[in-house]
Amino acid sequence: MKEFLFGNLTLAALPHQWFTIGGTISMMLGGLLTIVLLTYFKKWRWLWGWVTSTDPKKIGIMYIVVASLMFFRGGLDVGLIWLQQATSVGASHGILSADHLQQVFTAHGDIMVFFVTMGFLFGLINIIVPLQIGARDLAFPFLNTLGFWLYVAGAILINLFFVLGGDFAATGWLAIAPLSELQYSPGVGVDYWMWSLQISGLGTLLGGINFIVTILKMRAPGMTLMKMPLFTWTSLCSMFLVVSIFPILTVTMGLLFLDRYFGMHFFTTSFGGNAMMYTNLIWMWGHPEVYVLILPAFGVYSEIVSTFTRKKLFSYTSVVISAIAVTVLALSVWLHHFFTMGAGADVNAFFGIMTMLIAIPTGAQVLNWLSTMYKAKIRFSTPMLWFLGFIVTFTLGGVAGVMMAVPPIDFQVHNSLFLVAHFHTMIIGGALFGIFAGFTYWFPKVTGFKLNERLGRYAFWLWLIGFFVSFIPLYILGFLGATRRLDHYAASTGWQPFFIIAAVGLGIIILGALMQLTQIAVSFFQRKQNLDTTGDPWDGRTLEWATSSPPQHYNFAIIPKVSERDAFWEMKQKGLSKPTNYEDIVMPKNTPLGIYVAVFCFLIGFALVWHINWLAVVGIVGALFCVIWRTFDENTEEIIPASEVARLEAEREQNG
């Protein structure tokens, strides 16, 4: 009976280590405090409005809030990793056990990729893409709220072991088989890993479909594909990659689940299973995933460069072509992650060359940005600083990447800290700096006030310096033969000074992150001085600047007509005309079904982690029921009458 009710979840599994008990208590207190505050300030209805919202702007903000929280969690992890590696030399085994450290870096990788970078990007794309293409909402508003809440369900599941016990995967972020098979990882860690990513991955996939349809079918009249803003272009490319690769991830983790749950033999060592297939499949997803992260960042940089130079981007066509080329090539390079598997010279050379081909469109892209800046009047606001920081770091990281694409060089640096330094350069210097640039750039659009520039500059310099102090030692450690994921190493290796410098660098980065928090707080309290009353604080070029900051629920009172690239810039040149008569606007209604389905999916994940079969059935039936319920709801849209639109616009006019 007990086993029927609770599966493998026993009292012994509940938290009993200092870090898990601490996690439990702080989460409970945090939850309690939230409930008290919400009740005290009578904010429950307000919260419900957010939770059930189908407005991509609100969903985007929620993505960014959750991603920031997860950034904090991933940051805690990296603090532990650096402290461990700076201290665990010789006889000292540092502050963590091997198993604990392995869980920490596994979580660090998964959280930073799936819940931080992806979360921030989906946030930006949700807020900006509809505005840039002159749309009022997404193609499938319900799928958008569902996708977001599935992402939240995954985020909770990956942290759940703090509260409910068990452990996390100690396998590295991709849980390579057969290490992740039941034979070698009997605990629930890999199951938590699997279901957290499976559920949030489903959300990502839904988002991918949604944005492809939105971008291809809902652009303002006159906006042909080759007149789309570049952030929209690269988001489209990124989403194309999402729908091409996330099904692979779903199946791969699904098969691992069948192995672990039903004793099947896909990736097991025996009974004919083939673990090499897992490595292939997971990297067929994993490599393009990197480009899912980097492509939208490219788009952000393109927008920023042309805005802050007040120039058209140099060679728009070639920038678009390079984004498409990167997208296509990204799908055919996965094998470079395991040249060391012994596939033979022909295969290795082929994938090596395919990999370095990516440097051609990327290089052309960088040169086009520089050409745009040539003979301009460049304004160095913070978004532009992040862009310059990106050029420096990304080029260095790119060189390291091209070097590793040569198989015989890779044999020597594979799994070394050189590799770790390389991909952090790409993801921090490329994707994360792009996110920060976009965040600063579009912040006034969302909130109606600009961020404090001075504090922003401090944050930028702290990040950039911290980055180099932290990661240059890692490149060097690679040359010293240091491999990744070590929980201890011998004193004779001479690695310790480098690990200590890297930890100092992390300290500087943390100061940078704190500076960003300060920047947001200070800007909020001084918002009266930084108000953006025009909706166009940077003298922008694309349609998102054509509406107010923050935009009305319906984005545009009248859908703009587009005739040129940089549509808003053209409009400004021709002189803006004030609309006189408005039409009724149809908008999607809010729905709580997204969060309901996500709750049931969360239950499925939780139940399958602990083998509580009845709960899994409840979850599946519940989720299905909610989806079917939604299909019976014919009344999903509401009409904002023209008179109401006119009233809102007049009100805005007055306040502005």
Next chain:
Amino acid sequence: MSKKYLSAIIFFSVLIIVELSFYAYLFLHNYNFLLLNPKGSVSTQQRDLLTFAALLASTIIIPVFLATFWIVWKYRSGNSQETPSSELHPRFKILWWALPSLIIMILAVTTWFAAHNLDPLKPISSSNKPLTIQVVALRWRWLFIYPEQKIATVNYVAFPTNAPVNFQLTADAPMNSFWIPQLGGQMYAMAGMQTQLHLMATSTGEFQGSAAEISGQGFAGMRFKALSSTQADFDTWVASVKNSSSTLSYKDYRKLASPSEDSKVVLYSSVEDNLFHQVMSQFVDAKK
């Protein structure tokens, strides 16, 4: 405005110079940069390839960096006299694709030949007699079997200098990666199958060997020593191992294969015939 930037840029440059000089100091003080200090034929070629690729990349990177700094300085808004509509000539659109293509083409051709030349599967040609060593990655130690000498060792491997060594790798554990940085590498060891790595030391000495892939709790302690010595010294070593007391049968092996961390070096005077293949075949169907 520009003064503020100047101070930030100076500060940043000073910091980088300080950091770089620290590394230069370490470098000059005989810090052993294993990858830049190769002791084998393969690793030497790999190091040369690395240097070549880095130099080749620099031919485009350094101009790009200089151009970036120059553009940023010259065309900052306080300084620039330009009207923002000035454009670069359209022919540069083509050039910006041609330049990286050229560099990558050179590198691609190099890659094709290097990947074949330095294919780990390819035996190294040498006038000296090649030596076969079978390697089993366990949880968490390395077992080395010398099928010709009929001896075995744990976490210690020896071979003659200038003799090609054919490492045959397998695992009785999650996938691992076999790496001796100063000789070259790296190759995965996987359960139920055999991979190969050909290496040759070109000078005598004791080198670090490591397990480069996570394979569970104890993998960080899974390090071994690789000794390259003259043929005579190697023969003496083999003879001394043959005199040691322990032997390794399949039954002993099963005990050895159970998980253990930070294990010591063990020498076996004899080893059961075909042990390596027995290890591999336990994952394959028994009926075959």
Next chain:
Amino acid sequence: MAEHHNSEKNIFGFWVYLMTDLIMFAVLFATYAVLRNQTFGGPGPKEIFNLPYVLVETLILLTSSFTVGLSLLAAHKNSKTQALVWLGVTFLLGVAFLTLEISEFRQLILEGHSFQSSAFLSSYFALVGTHGLHIFAGLVWMGILVYKILVSGLSQGSVRKLTLLSLFWHFLDLVWIFIFTIVYLMGVI
């Protein structure tokens, strides 16, 4: 106008979804191709597949693809009864297919060739089973649609849903033809 626009978005979105599903099946096919010969000393495709039996399954599914098409035609002609009848026939054929498939699985497991016996059998059950799950989902969908049409007639929304359903059903048919060829025909011959 708005309805027309919605319909276009829905159909295009559904095609994108079908593409992702196709990639899922492609991975499962690839897995099957890799593990096909990994029988671990157990039986291979030749020993366990009953081609005539599967041929019957195939014919049933092909017929159902035809009947769902008839239902859609009838719906476009605004003939509610005909649309419902053909949808009902499709449903029954789908149930028959699924029953045959489940009893085939049951037979295999009873003979000791379960999904745990070898990598080959694991990949076979996963591939064919995933297709079966899709058929099951299609049947649930069909049931709901029948109910909707019965209650509120052939509204524009229902016809659109029927269009999507028939797309889905044809897609599953196509996948099955690949399964029949690659798993069964090439396995036995």
